[in-house]
Amino acid sequence: MNYTGTLEFEDGLTLAIDGARVAESPLELLRDGAGDQFVFLFPGTGGEACELAPLAERLTAPGRIFGLSYLPESESAEAVNRQATYAVAALRRIQPHGPYRLVGYSFGALVAVEAARQLRRAGEWLEPPILIDAFYDQKFWPAKAWWIGQARRTGTHLVQIRRQPPAMALREFAFRAGRLAQRFWSRWQELPPVYTTSETTIAAANIAALRAYAPSHYPGALALVEAAETTMFGCRPSDLWRPLSRKIVVEDITGDHHDLVRNPTSLKLLGRAVDRHLAQSEGQQPLALIVTTFRWPATAGLAESLTRAGFRVAALCPRRHPMRRQSNSVLYRLPWLHPERTLKSLIECSDPDLILPCDEPALDLVRGSGGGGSDISRSEMIDIALATGVDAPPMRRVDNLAELDKWIEEHGFPVVLKTDGSWGGRGVAIVNNRPAAVREWRRLARGPSPLGIIKRAIVNGNPNGLRNLWHRRRPCINAQVYVAGRDANVALAVKDGSVLAAVAVEVLETKCKNGPATIVRVIEHPGIVTAATKIMEKLRLTGLVGIDFILDAEGVAHLIEVNARVTPTCRLALGTGRDPVTALRSLFPGGATPAAVPNSTGSIIDLAALD
CATH class of the missing domain: 3.30.470.20 (ATP-grasp fold, B domain)
Known part of the structure; x- marks a missing residue:
């Protein structure tokens, strides 16, 4: 891969890469190891890879461990993203493809998250990034966390002031009151001014970048190791990251923000925690989410096949589905009302690696929930096939009898009538004359009878027909040339x-x-x-x-x-x-x-x- 041009992603995004700057952004080997596994450590605002060398020495995870050193950035508003871009380019020179293992401390955790985001967009596999006591600027904290943080810090400072001599207490009170007012002011002021590399050190530039960094929802899983002592910031990082990730694992370590990477006792505990998360991620199986609206036994067979292949399996399915007899699948009941909301929430919470709809209504649910899939009608699909040179009998949508007559005049009999969204032979009719064509078209246009819809809902636990009836959805009928064979x-x-x-x-x-x-x-x-x-x-x-x-x-x-x-x-x-x-x-x-x-x-x- 050429790192002196652009970094390309699956969704079409490209980011410019300065090859000279990548060369200046060294990955320092902090601990050697055997095999082709790598761990990449992202340091705090100081920007020096050696800051996390003591942590690297305490890790027992297999493979080599590299630390990243940052470059000075003048564009504060985009500095974190730019640092992440350079980091991705640098680490891909050592490890071209995943699975990637990223560990970030403090400011480095923000860079690690953005690097992980870029790797995901590039289609790479990576294990959940491990964030160590990661804070972003208070300006972007959730309101509840911010108010609790100010109350805790103010309370701690007042307790300390009460123990000081009067003169010292007065000076400390004035200082703390000024800092509190500054925090209130910065909460609602505009973004800080842009710092240039000529005006500041790398540490100061990174602090400016941190103040300008506006976090956004991370679509994957995160592991967060936080300091148990909250005096420095007044709140826990987990209070900040839970709203940004629906799948987060949190662990507390004795000490404060600085102790985690400096105090020998805290470092030992931190090393064990990071090792645990690396080991869990290494052995984690990909998650396949089955979505079905029927109680078909074949779906249970699919779940067994996925489990044998090494997938974790979750399923959104009707009650009393045959999969309930399997011990390895996690089942979620498909509700009668608003199933698309349930599916969307399930996708956000579980972050599946694969989403597998198993029937046409399930496919519609996945499409409506943003889970992917091709939202193309049957006739459009045939047009695409013909355009690619595939042999396929022509098909056209026929919304009324006049359009059906026109189709018959052009193509003759037999005619195959099909409805979009049908399955298992339902909604299909083969006709050989016009009276039969008219009769079958009218039958398909009416759709299932209300009595049949109610029966399927009660006996089969399938409310799809009820939902179509409630929303007054009419079947879309297509005519296709018949091919014998x-x-x-x-x-x-x-x-x-x-x-x-x-x-x-x-x-x-x-x-x-x-x-x-x-x-x-x-x-x-x-x-x-x-x-x-x-x-x-x-x-x-x-x-x-x-x-x-x-x-x-x-x-x-x-x-x-x-x-x-x-x-x-x-x-x-x-x-x-x-x-x-x-x-x-x-x-x-x-x-x-x-x-x-x-x-x-x-x-x-x-x-x-x-x-």
Whole structure:
């Protein structure tokens, strides 16, 4: 990677990197070690890596430990972000890719958080940054923490003043009153003036940078080690960081802010605490969040496959789901009212590494909660496939009978009618004449009967129909050219549109007409894999997805539908290149290699028997 130009991130952001300055920003080796593991320490406002050398000596974590020294920054308002940018460039010269382990003390914790943010945006894996007694400027403290902090400090100072001789007490009282007034004033004043490198030392520049640093929500997990003594600042760092991270682990260490890195006793305790957090992070498994609105047994099978591959599994699902019998999954009940709020809160709190919707309503929930996924209709998906050169029967939305007649006039019969958001063969009809087309279009346009909706809600615990009825959502109907042939599908593991594994099968039996497959045969079909690769590159999806095909009499694959969610064959483990779940696990530290499996092409699999 070239560190003399720009640092590029997955979301398109680029940051300019001054190569000369990176060369001036040394990473000092504080402790040597074996292996390819690294720990990077970020010092306080003094900016010298050697400040944390005593801590490095007390750490027992494997690998080499580096300390960062800061550069003087003249732009105070962006100084912390710039320091983080230089830090990222410097540490990537030593460790090009994650998992990264960052430990920051005081001001260095702020730089470490911003460096972690930049690494996350660059798509790198990193363990939760460890913050040591990290404070940002009081101007940005939460109001409650600020008022409590002032009360505590004032109370402590008054107790100290009472013990002093009168003359000394008067001078101390005047001094403390002035400082208190200054803190009140700085709470509401504008940002401090910009310091230039010619006017100040690195320490003073970093203090100015700290005063100008406005913290923002950190999307990942944090580990916070704080001093038990709060006299210096009046509040605990945890009171400041909890509003900024929904997933934070806090530990107290005896001593004050300075004792933590200077006092031998506190240093010993701090070293143990940092070692514990490094060890916990090193062994932490990635978290997969399953989202489902049905009680399908296949979802429980998916959870078992994820657990075997080395994922921690959490699930948002209806009550009495088959996953309740599994001891390794953490279940959250899907509420009838406002499920999108529950999902959004769950995503913020748990920070999952993967979100896996398992049905169409679940996919809509994930999209509505900002969890990703492709918000594209079925007809638009076919248009994208055709634009990428994939063989697919044309499809168009038909909102009324006039549009349906126009479609029939252009393409003739048979016609396949499909509704967006349907699944398992529901909302699909194949018609061969106009009366049947009109009848089926009207049936699909009406949607399920109210009685059927109530039955599914009470008996099946599925309130999706009730929500659609309440919001008066009408089905979106599409017409598609019919292709005669055999059903086939492919299950994919993808990362940003790159196909990691693919399992192609031909459908031998289905649960019902046009319904989900129950018995399949594993096949080798380059056309299916090529088409899947093209469409995924365009959609840039991540996770487990499925694509449905029709194999015509000559064996040519015609793409008929893309499911941007988990499908039943995604859990199949058929060796290297054919094990989607294990392929996803390989993206994270500690991922296993797929088990060796004899050539499975031609194997017949009863999917129902796997449930």
